[in-house]
Amino acid sequence: MRDEPLAIDIDPGPADPARRVRCRLCGRPLTGAGSRRTGLGPTCDAKLHPPGPDIRVRRHEVDQDTLPGAEDLGGDVA
Template sequence: MSDEPLAIAVDAAPGGAGRLVRCRLCGRPLTGAGSRRTGLGPTCDAKLHPPAPDIRTRRHEVAQDPLPGLDGAAG
């Protein structure tokens, strides 16, 4: 194993010059701190991790017969 650190601080570069970090998917230069940490730009991150589908759009009303024994009379 090497003695290199597992995570590199990309926000604080020595000498004020930032290290060029490129997107792992498309190769474009990354400018945002969050994108530089993950290694993916916002567009490529959205391609790999799409938002969850909204289940409310899949619900629909179903015509249903009343349950036996429930004729609407209060007991």
């Protein structure tokens, strides 16, 4: 065996910007940078990752009964 350098091209060259990236779910071509990065189109991404509930909607005032004996602690309230 001889010591010869390997003939492997380490630099793959410039990436082909016209390379078609397709959605992993539906197969449509992806055009946006974020969609190409994740591999999912916006519609398919919304199907797989629905937005979380808006906690502002869940917060609301609740009518509460006064605690027993609390009206005696207030003293004279004008």
